[in-house]
Amino acid sequence: MSHLLGTIQSPADIKKLSIPELEVLAQEIRERLILSLSKTGGHLGPNLGVVELTLAMHYVFSTPKDKFVFDVSHQAYVHKLLTGREDRFSTIRQEGGLNGFMLRTESEHDAYGAGHAGTALSAALGMAVARDLSGGNEHIVALAGDAAFTNGISFEALNNIDGATKRLIVVLNDNEWSIDRNVGSIAKYLHKIVTNHRVASLHDSATRLVGKIGGQAAVKAVRRAEEAAKGMLWPSMFFEEFGLVYYGPLDGHNIPLLIETFEFLKQQERPVILHAITQKGRGFQPALDKQKKFHGLGPYNPETGDTHPAGQQTYSEVFANTLVKLADRDEKVIAITAAMPNGTALDLFRPHHPTRYFDVGIAEEHAVIFAAGLATQGFKPFCAIYSTFLQRAFDPIVHDVCLQNLPVVFCMDRGSLSGDDGATHHGLFDISYLRPIPNIIHMVPSNEDELADMLYTASLHPGPSAIRYPRGVGPGAPLKAEPQAIPIGAAQVIQDGEDVAIFGLGALLPMAVSLAARLADEGISAAVINPRFVKPLDTRVLQRYAERAGVIVTFEDHVLAGGFGSALLEALEQLKLQVPVVRIGWPDGFVEHGKVDSLRARYGVTVDAALDKLSTYLPALKRRRLHAVAR
Ligand SMILES: Cc1ncc(C[n+]2csc(CCOP(=O)(O)OP(=O)(O)O)c2C)c(N)n1
Numbered sequence: 001m002s003h004l005l006g007t008i009q010s011p012a013d014i015k016k017l018s019i020p021e022l023e024v025l026a027q028e029i030r031e032r033l034i035l036s037l038s039k040t041g042g043h044l045g046p047n048l049g050v051v052e053l054t055l056a057m058h059y060v061f062s063t064p065k066d067k068f069v070f071d072v073s074h075q076a077y078v079h080k081l082l083t084g085r086e087d088r089f090s091t092i093r094q095e096g097g098l099n100g101f102m103l104r105t106e107s108e109h110d111a112y113g114a115g116h117a118g119t120a121l122s123a124a125l126g127m128a129v130a131r132d133l134s135g136g137n138e139h140i141v142a143l144a145g146d147a148a149f150t151n152g153i154s155f156e157a158l159n160n161i162d163g164a165t166k167r168l169i170v171v172l173n174d175n176e177w178s179i180d181r182n183v184g185s186i187a188k189y190l191h192k193i194v195t196n197h198r199v200a201s202l203h204d205s206a207t208r209l210v211g212k213i214g215g216q217a218a219v220k221a222v223r224r225a226e227e228a229a230k231g232m233l234w235p236s237m238f239f240e241e242f243g244l245v246y247y248g249p250l251d252g253h254n255i256p257l258l259i260e261t262f263e264f265l266k267q268q269e270r271p272v273i274l275h276a277i278t279q280k281g282r283g284f285q286p287a288l289d290k291q292k293k294f295h296g297l298g299p300y301n302p303e304t305g306d307t308h309p310a311g312q313q314t315y316s317e318v319f320a321n322t323l324v325k326l327a328d329r330d331e332k333v334i335a336i337t338a339a340m341p342n343g344t345a346l347d348l349f350r351p352h353h354p355t356r357y358f359d360v361g362i363a364e365e366h367a368v369i370f371a372a373g374l375a376t377q378g379f380k381p382f383c384a385i386y387s388t389f390l391q392r393a394f395d396p397i398v399h400d401v402c403l404q405n406l407p408v409v410f411c412m413d414r415g416s417l418s419g420d421d422g423a424t425h426h427g428l429f430d431i432s433y434l435r436p437i438p439n440i441i442h443m444v445p446s447n448e449d450e451l452a453d454m455l456y457t458a459s460l461h462p463g464p465s466a467i468r469y470p471r472g473v474g475p476g477a478p479l480k481a482e483p484q485a486i487p488i489g490a491a492q493v494i495q496d497g498e499d500v501a502i503f504g505l506g507a508l509l510p511m512a513v514s515l516a517a518r519l520a521d522e523g524i525s526a527a528v529i530n531p532r533f534v535k536p537l538d539t540r541v542l543q544r545y546a547e548r549a550g551v552i553v554t555f556e557d558h559v560l561a562g563g564f565g566s567a568l569l570e571a572l573e574q575l576k577l578q579v580p581v582v583r584i585g586w587p588d589g590f591v592e593h594g595k596v597d598s599l600r601a602r603y604g605v606t607v608d609a610a611l612d613k614l615s616t617y618l619p620a621l622k623r624r625r626l627h628a629v630a631r
Helices: 019-040 044-049 052-062 077-082 088-089 120-133 147-148 151-162 184-195 197-212 214-233 256-266 283-288 317-329 362-376 387-402 429-432 450-462 506-521 539-548 564-575 594-604 607-628
Strands: 067-070 139-144 171-175 245-251 270-276 333-337 357-359 380-384 409-412 441-442 467-468 492-495 500-504 527-532 533-535 553-559 581-586
Touching: 019 052, 019 077, 019 088, 019 256, 019 362, 044 052, 044 283, 044 527, 052 077, 052 139, 052 171, 067 120, 077 147, 077 607, 120 139, 120 151, 139 147, 139 151, 147 171, 147 184, 171 184, 171 256, 184 245, 184 270, 184 317, 245 539, 256 270, 256 387, 317 333, 317 380, 333 362, 362 380, 362 387, 380 450, 387 409, 387 429, 387 527, 429 467, 429 553, 429 564, 441 450, 450 467, 467 506, 492 506, 500 506, 500 539, 506 527, 506 553, 506 607, 539 564, 553 607, 564 581, 581 607
Parallel strands: 067 139, 139 171, 171 270, 245 270, 333 357, 333 380, 380 409, 409 467, 441 467, 500 527, 500 553, 553 581
Antiparallel strands: 441 533, 492 527
16 A cells, blocks of 8 residues: 555655656556545546656656646646655645645646646746756756647747757657547647557567667667658658657656656757657546546546436536527537537537537637637537636637627636636636627526526627536526527516615525525615626616615625626716625635635625625614615
C-alpha cells in the first residue's frame, strides 16, 4: 500500500528512485487516483494517462526552478501528488481543499493556473521569453493535450514561437480524445502520424534500443532514423514549419524512454515538440471502456466504475431534448458545441439530426462566427457553450452576431456556480458581459419547463438571444407537451404584495418566495416576481411595484457588478423612481471551489443575508403596513 508514494515529499525524492522503483511508483499513483477520486470525483481518465509522463518530467526537470505549464491543467493531479500535496490529495475539489486545477496560490510548483483550454503554449512562450530577457537558464515545459491543438490560441502561440526563443519544450500528450473523441483535421493528421506503420515500427525499435543500450546515443540514433522516415513520409512536417523540431511519436508510458528523451530535449537549443502517445484511463478498465464518462465524473465504485443511476433530467438534457423537438419541426435549426457534446447533452441531439449537429472542437470563437455565417443564410444556430467558456467569444458575439443582428441563440449551460471545479469554471459573469451589447435578448428560466419555453421563444426571435441555465437538475417542473412562446420582455408575477417587491432571477426564485414568507411572518406584505428576462427588462412590472413598494429586493446567481440588480437600478434611474434596492448576488472577487449551497451561505447569497440587509428598513415597512391596515 502506497509504500513509495508516501516517501515522496518533493520532486527531489523522485530523482533518487531507480527505473523499477519508478514503475512501482507509477502503479501506486494509479491505485491512489482510482481510490481517492472514487470518493471525491474528478478528472480520472486524463490523469491515469499522464502518470509516466509526469514522473519522467519530474525526474528530469526540477520544479519550481523549471516551470511546467499544463493546458487546462485538469491532468495535473499526478503533479500534485509529486509536489508535496499527497497528504491533502483526498481533499481535492472539496471546499477548503486542493483545487482540481493548477493554482499559483496553491504551490510554488504550479507555475501557471488554468482551467480553460489552449493557454499552455502562449503562457509557456511568455515564460521562456521572460527567462531569455532576464538571463535565466531554467527550462520551460508546456504539456498540452491533442484537443488543445483544436484551439486557435495554441496556433497563435505556435505562429510566434519561431525566433522568439531558442529554448522551449512542448509536450503533445496525444490520446486521441478530447472529452469526446477529438474532432477535425488536426486530430486526423495526428492520427495519421501515430498509425503510420513505418513510424510505429521505428518506434518499437527505439524502445528496444533504449532498453538495451540506454543513453543519449540511442536517442540520437532514433532521432536520425525517425528523421529519415519522416523525410520520406512528410517532407514538410507540420510542426517543423512552425519552427519546432518534432520528436516522436513516442510511447508516453515508457518511463526509461521518456527520461532519456527529456534528458536529450533538455540540451536542445531549438524549440522542440515531443509527440507522446498515451492512453486515457490507462490502468482502469472501466475508464478505458468509457473514455468519455471517465474524463471527469463524480464519485464512482472503484471496483466497477459504476456511478449512481441518473435520476431527474438535468437542465442540459431538457435543453437537448427540446432542441430535438424544435429541429424535428424546423429544418433550419442547427446545434453547435465546442467540444462539449457530453456536458451540454448535445450528444442526445446528434443521433436525431446528425447533419445538423456540429462539434467544432475547443474553438468557442470559431463556433460563434460559424453560427453567424449559418444565420446569414437563413439557418437558426443554437450554440451550446458553458457560460465560462463563452467568455472567449465576447468579440464574435458583439462584432459578428449582435452587430449584424443575426438570430443566433446562445445556450449558456453552467450559468451560475460550477461548484467543485471552482473559479475557472463558475459562470458568474455572463449577464454583465452580454447586457451592454445592443440587439441581444437575455432570458433566465426558473425551472425546466420555462427553459423549454425560452428555447422555443428564441427559435422564433428574429435577432440574437441568450439563455443562461444552471448545472445539474432544477426543481423538477413537469414539461408541457408543447413549449409555448413567452412574450419578449414579460416578467411573471408569482405573488402580489404591497410593501416589498422581490425579484428572484432563475434558480434563485425559490429564495424570493421564501423571503416573502419570512416577511409575511413579520406582518409585511411582499410581491414575488420571476423576471424571466434580464434584457429587455419588464419596466412596466418594475414601475408598478417600484411605485408601490417601500423596498425592492433582487436575487441573482451572478456577480452583483453589472448583473440583474444593476440592470434594475439603471431602469429605476431612467424611470426617475427612487426606491431603496437590496441586491443579493456574488461579490467582486473570484469564488473558490466548493458545494454550491455552502458557498452561497459563505458569500451571503441567501434569504438570511437578504433579511439582514433588509433589517434597517423593517421598522418603516411595519409602520407602513399598520397605516395601510388602518386605512
Ligand atoms: C475554452 C475551453 N473550452 C472547453 C473546455 C472543456 N474541456 C476541458 S478538458 C477538455 C478536453 C481536453 O482534451 P485534451 O486537451 O486532449 O486533454 P485530455 O483530457 O485528453 O488529456 C475540454 C474540451 C475547457 N476547459 N476550456
